[in-house]
Structure formats: C-alpha cells, structure tokens
Amino acid sequence: MRYPEEIVTPMRREMVQMGFQELRTPEDVRAQVEQSEGTVLLFVNSVCGCAGGIARPGLALALSHDQVPAKLTTTFAGMDLEATEYARNLFSEYPPSSPQVAIFRNGKVAEVIQRHQIEGTTAEHFAGLLTAAFDRVAV
Amino acid sequence: MGKTCDHPLHGITVVIETSGPRVYIGRYHSESDAGVLLNDVDVRDVDGDADRSAYLARSAKFGVFKNTDRIRVPREEIATLRRLIEYTAPAEGGHA
Numbered sequence: 001m002r003y004p005e006e007i008v009t010p011m012r013r014e015m016v017q018m019g020f021q022e023l024r025t026p027e028d029v030r031a032q033v034e035q036s037e038g039t040v041l042l043f044v045n046s047v048c049g050c051a052g053g054i055a056r057p058g059l060a061l062a063l064s065h066d067q068v069p070a071k072l073t074t075t076f077a078g079m080d081l082e083a084t085e086y087a088r089n090l091f092s093e094y095p096p097s098s099p100q101v102a103i104f105r106n107g108k109v110a111e112v113i114q115r116h117q118i119e120g121t122t123a124e125h126f127a128g129l130l131t132a133a134f135d136r137v138a139v
Numbered sequence: 140m141g142k143t144c145d146h147p148l149h150g151i152t153v154v155i156e157t158s159g160p161r162v163y164i165g166r167y168h169s170e171s172d173a174g175v176l177l178n179d180v181d182v183r184d185v186d187g188d189a190d191r192s193a194y195l196a197r198s199a200k201f202g203v204f205k206n207t208d209r210i211r212v213p214r215e216e217i218a219t220l221r222r223l224i225e226y227t228a229p230a231e232g233g234h235a
Contacts, residue, residue: 049150095202114202116152116223 002079003047011045012076014056018063020072026086032073034090034107039069039137042087045076046098050119055099058118058126065131067138069103101130103137110137146170152203152223153177154195157216160184162191164203164223165210174214180207199226 012022020043023029033040043059045051062068075084077098088094090109091102097115104110111133118126148167155163155175165180181203185191203223 093201095204097202112201116199116202117227120147120151120222120224 002081005079008045008047008076008079011047011052011056012074015043015045015059015074018056018060018072020074022080023073023075023083023087024080026082029073029075029083029087029090032071033087033104036071036104037106038071039110040071040073040104041069042102042104043072043074044084044087044098044100044102045074047078048098048115050115051099054118054121054123054126055101057123058130059101061123061127062130062134065134067131067134069134069137101133103133105137148222154198154219154221154223154226155212155217156191156219156221158218159216160186160191161216162194163210163212164198165205165207168209170214172214174211175217175220176209176211178209179203179205180210181205182207182210195226196228199223199228 016022021032023032033042043055075087077084088096091112094100094112094114099118100115101113102109102111113129113133117129146167146169149169151167152164153167155177162183162185163177163180165177168176168178170176181198183194185194
C-alpha cells in the first residue's frame with residue numbers, strides 16, 4: 001500500500017534540494033547504484049518521525065563533510081515499492097529498515113546504517129555516523 | 140497503565156532478555172501491568188550464553204529480522220530491557 005503522494009512530496013523535495021537523485025524504478029537503481037563506478041550513497045527515505053527529525057537533517061549536516069560519496073540517491077519506502085525492494089536486495093543480509101542508508105563502492109555495498117542506529121538519537125549523532133562511514137569508504 | 144507515544148522508548152528498538160533462553164527484539168510500543176507490547180519482533184530461543192552474545196551482537200550490527208508482528212511480553216518474564224544499540228560493539232563500523 002502506498003501513501004498518498006501529496007504527503008510524501010515535501011519529503012521527496014527535501015532530498016532533491018540536498019542534491020539527491022530519486023530512484024523510482026528498479027532500472028534506476030540498477031543504472032545509478034548497481035552499475036555505478038565510484039561511491040554512491042542510497043538513502044531509503046520514510047514517512048516515520050526519525051526520518052524527518054533525525055535522518056534527513058543528519059544527512060544535510062553530513063554533506064558538508066570533506067569526504068562525501070560521489071553520487072547521492074534515494075528511494076522512498078512505502079512509495080517506490082519496486083525500486084526499494086530491488087535496492088534492498090543489493091544488501092539483503094541486512095533486514096529491511098526505514099529509514100536506512102547504504103553506501104556502495106563500485107556497485108558493492110560497503111556500509112549500512114539501520115533505523116535502530118538512528119532512532120532516539122539526534123541529527124548531529126547521525127551525521128557523525130555518516131561522516132565516519134564516508135571516511136571509511138573513501139580509504 | 141501506560142499507553143503512550145510520549146514514553147521515551149516508544150518506537151525504539153529494544154531487547155528484552157528473560158531468565159531463560161528466550162530473547163525478544165522489537166520496537167517498543169507501550170507497557171501495562173500485563174507487560175511490554177512490542178511491534179515487528181524477532182522472538183528467539185538462544186542456546187547458551189555464547190549464542191546469546193553472538194545473536195545480540197549480530198542484531199545490533201545488522202538489525203532485526205522480524206518473525207512476529209506484535210507480541211506482549213509478560214512482565215514476570217522480563218529480566219532486562221535495553222535499547223538494541225547498547226549491544227553494539229565499540230568502534231564498530233563497515234560491512235561485515
């Protein structure tokens with residue numbers, strides 16, 4: 001079941017304004033993540049409170065770090081159903097979680113941050129997790 | 140009686156350990172005299188302390204593979220209740 005599009009439009013726009021490319025189909029994920037050279041961040045966006053209160057603001061903070069993945073992409077859980085399922089299958093040893101972040105290097109997952117590492121924390125804490133992951137992936 | 144979205148653990152992924160082999164990992168919803176209500180839960184019977192430690196560390200790193208949508212854990216079964224994130228190994232990061 002999908003959420004009404006008008007509810008999620010502002011949440012999508014927030015990501016696009018940060019420079020994220022929306023991936024709405026499995027073909028988008030294949031082209032922009034799986035077949036991509038270099039580093040790609042995939043954010044699985046969500047309507048939940050920890051996405052709005054912690055994850056999206058934390059991503060905005062982290063993007064001012066000196067090491068940032070070359071490509072920023074996003075799918076929306078509960079909306080872009082096929083794209084999100086396809087993306088999650090690229091790191092299927094991790095259970096589905098919304099929100100979640102995966103960072104890929106040359107099409108292979110290198111880092112994953114799950115909802116339980118985000119919920120109940122702060123945007124600043126999450127930004128710290130992200131920037132540490134950015135640094136590890138860049139090495 | 141505690142129905143509440145204001146509870147500090149509401150929506151947070153927690154671990155409930157019992158005095159026996161059973162462990163519950165799920166999202167805390169609320170609690171009452173009858174126990175703690177969890178959503179999206181992995182209910183697991185572990186095989187000794189080593190298996191328990193390995194299971195909790197693995198769950199803290201990877202997340203929760205739920206096998207139960209919703210369960211109320213009776214208060215008398217609960218030995219400890221902690222956030223899952225507390226089981227994360229220090230300085231952990233990267234893909235396993």
